[in-house]
Amino acid sequence: MSVVAEQIGGPGLEQVRRVRTEVPGPRSEELLRRQRSALPAGLGSSLPVFVTAAGGGVLVDADGNSFIDFGSGIAVTTVGNSAPRVVERASAQLDRFTHTCFLVNPYESYVEVCETLNRLAPVPGEKRTLLVNTGAEAVENAVKIARAATGRQGIVVFDHAYHGRTLLTMSMTAKNVPYKQGFGPFAAEVHRAPMAYPYRWPGGKERCAEEAADALVELLDRRLGAENVAAVVCEPVQGEGGFIVPPAGFLPAVAEICAARGILLIADEVQTGIARTGTLFACEHEGIRPDLLATAKGLGGGLPLGAVTGRAELLDAVPAGGLGGTFSGNPVACEAALGVFEEIERHDLVRRAGEIERIVLPALHAMAGRHEFVGDVRGRGAMLAVEIVRGGGDRTPDPARTAAISGRCHRDGLLTLTAGSYGNVLRFLPPLAISDALLKEGLDVLAGALAED
Incomplete structure (x- = not known):
């Protein structure tokens, strides 16, 4: 062993x-x-x-x-399912208190998790982090923040994407059965671009990155109007869609396309983040620095916790009271997350x-x-x-x-x-x-x- x-x-x-x-x-x-x-x-x-x-x-x-x-x-x-620092920290917090609601009475562990993500996430400049309960909530809040900060409504996602089971994230998810069938109508202003899927790209994997980037430009500039698009949301490695790894160069091209048009790039790292892919965040494989980054899954070590980390001016653009939730950033889950980061570093x-x-x-x-x-x-x-x-x-x-x-x-x-x-x-x-x-x-x-x- x-x-x-x-x-x-x-x-x-x-x-x-x-x-x-x-x-x-x-x-x-x-x-x-x-x-x-x-x-x-x-x-x-x-x-x-x-x-x-x-x-x-x-x-x-x-x-x-x-x-x-x-x-x-x-x-x-x-x-691991029973990592010592996760269990120890969560158990100790259970002895202190289970809940106060951060919107009513804050507690230090919430702040410490946010400070840790701000330090580690590959987001440029000064950062802020919001804690939520799930990956779907993280993605949905990232979209809310992008719309509030840009004053635009359009959201672009990719074929084969999976972003969650709420109304908005179902709308952003590509696969119909079992995630969407019978649950419509879906949210408006969600648009879909072809994903750079090397194994199944019609022109062959050698042309995949360039042609998929060109298709995104076509969608933004001629079909939607880039000035109407708040954000492009992308999984650095698609999860439920089949662990699709886009070819080298595609994600940097997406980042450049967005930056040139004032469109925010949201990285959905719900499944790829927190050390899963051989870097702390999958964006790091190609040096991508998204404006907003969503995490969950591995973050809480088995307890429900999600987060949105992003440029400070974007998160601060949301009016007071516009973010948060009753259970968001539960203190037991926050302590578990701090244990996760300790285990990652220690081992x-x-x-x-x-x-x-x-x-x-x-x-x-x-x-x-x-x-x-x-x-x-x-x-x-x-x-x-x-x-x-x-x-x-x-x-x-x-x-x-x-x-x-x-x-x-x-x-x-x-x-x-x-x-x-x-x-x-x-x-x-x-x-x-x-x-x-x-x-x-x-x-x-x-x-x-x-x-x-």
Whole structure:
């Protein structure tokens, strides 16, 4: 087991893969029956087993099965499910008080989280930070701030984007089912540009960055009128859309296009931020300095917390009382976030994400070489994916095969998640606390699941 896993894996939790029952097992089946009678049908689970313990690189269910975790609660438990400084700080805060509402009585931990993000975020100039509860709230508040600061209404997003489940962020999200179907009408003044998606760009990956940038210019200058657009919102690596990494040069081109037209650039780092991609923020891979940056997921170490960090003059443009919420920046979540930053620094987890990439990416490329239905391998750091297609030169998405492979992984004790606009991407988000041994064992399970086809 690696030193990282020993130190932040959680006390007393054996770091092994172990499948004792069918998946789900009898106790989880019993709980699933209760779930079906008490919860709405629209609320489902990727791996329907009920977790009783988690930490390091494993999840233990109610039947005693221990799964290797390649999901991290969808990039939330980046530092681990039970990282000591997160648990210690949150527990101590629970002993002091659970809530006052920052809008009524402030507390120091809120300020300290904001100071930390202001220091670390790659936003130019003097900065301010607002805390909220979720990633969707962070994105929505970033849009509110952009509109207030510019006096413009238009928002441009990209194909394959995912930004959340509120009315505005649903409108900004590209995929219809399951996120939007039946929930309209949607918010006005949200416009969509083609995403630089190298594997599926019609003109080929060599022309992808330039042609996608040209398409954005066409949309801004001739179809919308740049003077009407407040912001362009972009995920540096698209998450739910399929872990799409835009080609080198595209994001800098987007930043230049926006700056030349007085349009703000909002980086949605809800899934990519907080050490996930081998830098603290994914914008840093190409030196992007957005005007506003949204974070959540990994920020709270498992507790609900999101943030908007941006140029001071932009956040200060919102009138008094225009920002905030009852639970926003809850003191327990703030203490957990401070614990997250301590764990990242103490264990050099930014470097650890790069180590995970160096272990996983070659293994995924080797699997692609053995199976023609693995059409593409991509990602950064500990945010990696394979795209599953029909194969034999046919790039048609194959969501049925993708679901079957993921199901085999679950059966054999590996938690994997799917994603993508076509439902044909297997995505891998291991916690940075995972040991090398578990990481490699998980890859062996994945290789076996692919070989069954």
